[in-house]
Amino acid sequence: MSMATEVLNNPLELRISDRLAKNFRRHFKERVIEFILMMAALSAVATTVGIVAILLYESAGFFAHVSIVDFLTDTQWTPLFEDAHYGILPLVMGTLVTSGIALMVAVPLGTIAAIYLSEFASHRVREICKPILELLVGVPTVVFGYFALLFVTPMLQKIFPELPGFNMLGPGIVMGIMIIPYISSMAEDAMRAVPMSMREGSYAMGATRFQTAVRVVAPAATSGIIAAYILGISRAVGETMVVAIAAGQQPTMTINPMEGAATITAYIVQVAMGDLPHGSIGYQSIFAAGLVLAFMTLFFNLLGHLARKKYREAY
């Protein structure tokens, strides 16, 4: 008997079993696909776990040689010298000074730009300006390093003739310009989230745009604007190439921006450029430095996250 006649004899039964079989295949395939997609999503978790594990593991080797107290209190960082000192403070100081200069540039400019974009700019101006700011974000940092070393520093030397070729001022300023778009776009988002009724209330009282922006909108968006600043700090702290190229490689305990000093990131680059054997104390020291850097950025990111959450809840 052929298949066709069998189907004709008992069409309903076969059709149901046929469908069931197919459903099983379909369900199985669906499950497999879902599992594969979930694995891909888990790669993000795996990356985080990997970062934490590697930093802790290699730093553990470092802290077996160096006491944590020395690490946090010694004011000299000379791990590759005969007379080795392992105090992270000079590197942290360099990082904070360059980031501080960057903020002094980026906070006023970023805030003004954000207020302008959110409250003053016409639709057309916004359509033109925002993509340009985005392009600025896309410029590779090594190029900014060139700019800091061979354009900004020579210009500054015309104003301050005693400024050395490697200093923290030039790269700090360049880094500040680099993070303007981060601050302005986040602060703008925060200000645009302020309900229109608050602006309308202000205008109804006869306030001008400027008064409304500064006395009504900006105060209402404070936590969002602060979140933008904090994330700006986090960017500046983790920035590597600009400072590695233009701020010098000498760990110096100084707050004078006219001097050169190494940052945490610059130190890591400097060691990685050389050829340190795997497992040596110098090799492990970059992981300890990286751990400190990770803690610093994590701290700022969490702070920024909290501030941002607060402004989301406000309305």
Added chain:
Amino acid sequence: MSTPETSVLKNLDEVRAMIRRHKLNDYIFSIVGLIALMVGLLTLLTLFLDLVMDGYPRFSQEFLTNFPSRRAGSAGLLTAWVGSLLVMTVTFVTAVPLGVAAGVYLEEYAPKNWFTDLIEINVSNLAGVPSIIYGLLALGLFVYILDLGQSILTAGLTLALLILPVVIVTTRESIRAIPVSIREGAYAVGATKWQVVSDHILHYSFGGILTGIIIGMARALGETAPVITIGALTFIAFLPPAPIMAEPPFLNFEWLQSGFTVLPIQMFNWLSRPDHAFHTNAAATGAIIIMVTLLMNGTAIWLRYRIRKNIKW
């Protein structure tokens, strides 16, 4: 002597003066705001012109076809751009499927529970991790524990992890923009979840995902710190083995294990030499890097603008 009429008039004058003053403030601020915005644009322009002018003497065909050399005048970028191209191939092949799959999972499949929250927090945190930390991860994990060496494969994987958050976030955003009715329509005619995703969701979100991929790849091209950290060599006078052969099996994967250098590292290397002749080479390299990245980012921004304008659900 003041009658009530004159005092009202005087008052009115004061009010008018105040309004004028405030209007002037408005006007001044709008100029200050425009200047603040211009700082970014002017920097970009100055930066670009500075690089092009400094690097101009080296713009020639030989610059792209010469190997690096101890003499600045005859040093070229051949190994660097080939290295960048190969590293970015690895990054593309890894980051795109992984990132798009993760984005699809988080938007379409993931149940609302603590586990999904955990993944989401991770993705947003990773976007804030400094790139050099990825370099340290790669140095410890890829180079030594997995023993991949300081190779093209290691660099490509490192940059893939780095741009993964970008790809995931843009994938999610463009999927989220698709209305539920599209999904409901597909389910109504009996499609399975995967059929909905592969035939409809991915189709409609393709443009948005593409912008994310382009921005991510532009970032991978310009990223220097993590690639230095894994110990990329700076003086490479050989090319990796060719990926394509004339005889079967036609593809050759030996290049994955090869040592390499990339454009930004070559630039950094030339920049950190005391000899000023090499700074010209660095400028020319910088001009090339910035042109390519601006072109890629510009394409992505234009693409996104087009998509926003054209989509009418």
